[in-house]
Structure formats: structure tokens, C-alpha cells
Amino acid sequence: MAESAVELPTERTPGRPFDPPAELSDLSGRAPLTPLHFPDGHEGWLATGYTAVRRVLADPRFSNRGELQHSPFPEHAGMTAPPAQPGDFLKMDPPEHTRYRKLLAGKFTTRRMAQLTEQVDLIAAEHLDAMQRHGGPVDLVAAYALPIPAMVICELLGVPYADRERFQADAAQLLGPNTTPAGKYKAFEALSAYVRGLITAKRADPTDDVLSELTAGDLTVDELAAMGGLLLAAGLDTTANMIALGTFALLRHPDQWAALRTDPHLVGPAVEELMRYLTIVPTLARVALEDVELDGHLVKAGSTVVLAMAAANRDATKFPDPHTLDLRRDPAGHVGFGHGPHLCLGQQLARVEMRVALPALAARFPGLRLAVPADDVVLREGADIHGVTTLPVTW
Template sequence: MSNTYYRDEPVSPSLDRAPACPFDPAPEVTALRAEQPIARLAAPEGSPGVWLVTGYGLVRQILADPRFSSRYETHYYPQMGGYLPPAPAGDLTGMDAPQHTRFRKLLAGKFTVRRMNLLTERVTEITRERLDAMERQGPPADLVEVFAQPIPALMICELLGVPYEDREQFQTATRTLSDAVEPEAQYTAFIELGDYLRTLALAKRANPTDDLLSDLATAGDLTDEELGGVAAFLLGAGLDTTANMLALGTFALLRDPAQLAALRDDPGLAAGAVEELLRHLSIAAMGMRGVLEDVELGDRQLKAGDTVIIALNAANRDPAKFSDPDVLDLRRSATGHLAFGHGVHQCLGQQLARVEMRVAFPALLTRFPTLRLAVPAEEVPLRTDPSQIYGVRNLPVTWDRG
């Protein structure tokens, strides 16, 4: 067995991606996966241990082990010099059992494969409407604004039962939340959306309609604060992630003409193509877990109070799990990827995200078979803040008019 697990020198890897390889994990993180799949990170003297885990097997083990906590207050953040504050009400990502179990049970039946597949017709309609609008506008266009962001935003409106008269205002706020560069603008949009969703949730209690938020308002035992929090959680979990997968996935395909042509010419590849794009891009690149008790991980001894940072993007490129992992191959079986996490916190809305992408990617490429970048690839602005879902800020594209 390699003795590289035993190195004690703290490391400070850069999380910056190589400019020429915007779809790949940071080179220093990838190098650590080969040399030290679990490595101690440099932290101020006296701090709890902070570890970076990059190997597929180790990441999967952590995600399935209840000794590694999702509660934010167990996550030590060296830049803050302390632990994070607890999750707001309704934020499932920051909970452990039994609180997480309670919320998960309320929501799980709303996101079954069968129920999400029933939404395929509506996803298809929304996608067609966005493609029609894109065609009327004509080239060039920002694919984020006209296509990638509106599709999941409108589907969230459908799920939560946002009234039609409010949807334009709702989409404007979600665009600001996703795209604004200035933190003040993002914060304002966040407060606006949170207030709106809390008001909407209370309205659903009084006058339920046929939507998920009404189901939760009338069938569960959620307080008003929890109900509004769950609505905000569903918005955050289902909007930014899918929007960035649609935009960054299209960017990746435009940079790989052979793979683009394969999907364009054979829409039947869509289901497998989506899994491979999820694996290859891993837009939720990093996660955190708090160590609740002394535990052996790999060949390292972790102490209660330590924090583990899990590099999902590096794990999904681990050659121990996937052959030629840095190659985008839409015909690959990407079964077992960790883009949606693993274990009890695996993404609840993953089936809806799959439906949206399986419809949207082939529809876009079929409608616009000459789709291409309208600017050099190196000029496409990327979202480089490690705290954000990875993606593009905008994606200028053009095509030949029919």
C-alpha cells in the first residue's frame, strides 16, 4: 500500500482551474488525488484539523457514514477562524437525523421518478417556448438568459405553484440571484425571494392549490417558518444547479464537436449523455462534513471536531472508478457518479433535473444544428467563486438562420 497517506505536512492547494481547461478540477487538487487522496490542509495554529478528500472511494465512504455530519455548525472554516452558523429552518443540506429524516420523509414522495416523469410534457412545452423565443430574437444570444436559466425557473414556479401573474417578477429576482456580480444585489434578491416565498407559503395554507407547496402546507406538520424555509431550499437546490448544468454542459459540447454531433444526431443518447455531463462537470465541486467522533479514514486518524472537505469533482474524475476519466464520452456508463451526492443527503430533486436536461439538450441541438460560440472560448466568463455552483455567467452563441 502506498505510504503517501502518511504524509503529515499540511498542504495549501490552489482551487483555481487551469484557464485552458475550464471543465476540469484544479490541477493541484487532481495531483493530490494521486499523491494524497486524504490530505491535511494548512490552518492557523490551534485550529481543528481540516482535511481535503479527493479519492472516489473515500468520498463515497464519508457521504454514507453518519459520523460525518452535514450540520453547518460542525464545519470549521479556517478563513472565518471558527465554525459556521447553524442552517436556517427548512435547509435540509445542513441537517442530520432525526431532523433531516423528518423533512426528507415529507418531501421524498413528491420527487419520485414516476412523478417527475409526469412533468416531462410540461418541461417539453417550456423548452419549446424558450427555443421559439430564441429563434424569434435571432442570433447572437446569451444562452443563459434565453434558455438555461428560464427553464428550471419556470419549472420551480410550476412545482411551488407561483401564480402566473407573479412569474415575470419571480424570474427577474432569480436571474439577479444567479447572475449578479455585486454581493449587495444578490443579497437584495435573496431577501426579496425569501419574503415572497414565505408570503406564498402562508397563502397556500389558507387557499391550497394543486402544487407541491400546498401539499406541504396542508399535509405536513411544518411551522410557518419551516414551510417558508423549505420553499427557499427547493428554489436554491433546483434553480442554480440545473441552470448551470444546461449552460456549462452546452459550452462543453460546443468545445467537443464530435460529442455534440453524437447527441444532435441521436437524441436517444440523452439519458446517458446527461449522466456523463453530470460526472464530467461536477458543478457542485466541493462539500463539507464535520467529524463527530474520532474515526479512521483511509490511513489517517481524524479527531472529533475536525472538518472534511470533499472534492466531488476530483472524485468523479478518479481513474480508480472511471476509465479515461478526463475524457467526455457521452456513450460511457457513468453509473455511480457523485454529482448528486450519495447516502441520505443525495439530492432530492435529481429526477427533475434529469428530466429537464434530457429534454433540453437534444431539443436545443436539434432546433439549432449549427449552434456555435459567438465569442472565442477563452472569452466566455466563468463563475470562479469557490462558494458558488460552477458554471458560466453568460454564454454568447450564434447559429445560421434557416
């Protein structure tokens, strides 16, 4: 019997902060593609099964353009996103998306990102030293998880050392849990203005960094600023939340924390398993550009398909015992970084940062523990990126 339309489940089970809403996991096993009712009245689809999600992400008949999408979230009902600005290729389709992405792809290769390992080591050690001097408790987000990707982005963009403290302060303000909307806007404007000024400086006096290489081409300042903004948004918030939420998950699974601390061979697999288990970008969306047959259903042109990424990464047909965090698992094929033409461009950079940050933290503070009850850790509820607002820890 065909499933009746559902509304997007968003409530996580109390006491289970790392699991997707239980209704999503139930649908994944029973109806991997389900009719979805949207708050604005649109009738689309919800993909919860691993195979359905991967097919949509890889199929060029599905668009990622924001202005075509209907939002499944009530707070966005009736709101239409504007078309992507030049350079903001994340919400573009080929060939525009391909043209911009190619300009950056060679700058984020596995080899080039691996060359950053030593620098990430130094950044992590510097902040671990500061934590040790301060003594516990500390907020791991502010003291460690956010500064590492912020400083790495400074390296990539070629932010002069004299400006890095200001740059990091604006980034912390933009992503801070207690920042007002007005404060976030002010921080965003400050960062945007800084990036534009940096572009002008790089054109006049290029250095060895990604932004200098981009300014050597024929991109406009608007395009460069948009691409720089994407690097900031994609490289800061996601990795910071993976480090913080990953630490929270490991501390809630002491056997896995001990395994990471004692077995260096587990570092690579641990990052992949945490990406699968946590899936910090829980949903994506695509729009059918034409009628598409999918999983035995007809998805009509113009229909928005919401992709429950967290549910797909917990699909038992792909990952046995999917709700268990197991650093010795081989989670190959997980969709924590997406899939298809929009596969996360910075995935190798994120891997380098997590492969350094998590074991370095475990080695420095083997007795690391939460400084508050686990149920008191405040989650980023309703955010596009799942994580914690703060993570008080001690040792």
C-alpha cells in the same frame, strides 16, 4: 511516506475550464486522503479519491452541520455558520434531517418528475422560439438555461401565472452575474417575502402543487418558508449552470455535440456523463463526530474533511480515461448528485430538465456555436457552484 499538509488547490488550469485543479487530480491518484491546512489554523483532511469521498458521505459519524465546519477558503477564514434554522434541513443531521426530507421525498420521485416532462418540453420550446425570433447572438444563460428551471420551480410551488414574470425577474436578479451584493440581498428578500405570502394563500386555497401539499401538514410558516427557499436555491442555480456549462462543454467537443444531436439513445447517458465530467458542486465538507479510521488514517473527532467531488469524479481507478468527455461511457456511481443521506433530493427533476433542454437545443440549432472565443467565456470562479456567468452563442 505520509503526505505533508496541503492547502486546498482552487486554481483551474488556463484553457481547461471543465477540469478540476490539476493538483487535486494528482492527489487523487497519489494520496486519496491528505492532511489539509485551513486558513484559520485548523488541521483537517482533504479527500480526493472516489472511494474515500463515498465513504465519508455515507458514514453517519460525519456531520453536515455548518456550524461545526471549518472553511478551506481564505475569504471565509474565522467565520462560523449559524445553526440551521427550522426547515433548512440541508445543514442538519438525522433525525431532524430525516424528518424534513421525508416530507419532500415522495414529491420528487422518478415517476412524479417524469410527469413534468411535457411541461418542461413546452417551456423549452417557448424559449427556443424566442431565441429564434431574436436571432443570434444571445446569452444562453439568460435566454434559456436560467428560465427553464425558474419556470419549473414555479410549476412545483404553484406560483400563479400572473406572478411568474415577477418571480423569474427576481430569480434572474438573484443569480445574475452583474448583480451587486446589495442587489442580490434585495432579490432574495423579495423572493422570501413572496414565498411567505404564497404559503398563506396556499393554506387558504390549496392547489395541486408541492407547496400546497406541505401546508396541509403541521409545519410552521418559518419551516415552510425555509423549505421553499431550499427548493429555490437547489432547483435554480444548479440546473441552470448544468444546462449552460453542459452546452459549453459539448460545443468544445463537436463530436459529442453531434452524437447528442443524432442519437436519441444517448440523451440519458449524456446527462450522467456531463454530471460526472463537470461536477458543478466541486467541494463539500463533513465533520467527524468521533474518531474515525479512514483510508489508513485516524480522522479525529472535530476534524473537517473537505470532499473534492470533482476530483472523485475524475478518479481513474473508478472511471477509465476520466478526463475525456464520452457520452457513450457508463458513468454509473458518479457523485455529481452527492451520495448517502444527503443525496440530491431533486436529482430526478434535474435529470428531466437536462434530458429535455440539451437535445431540444441541439435539434433546434444544430449549427449552434460560441459567439466569442472559448477563452473569453467568463467562468464563475470561486463560486460554490461551478459554471459560466454568461454564454454568448449564435447559429
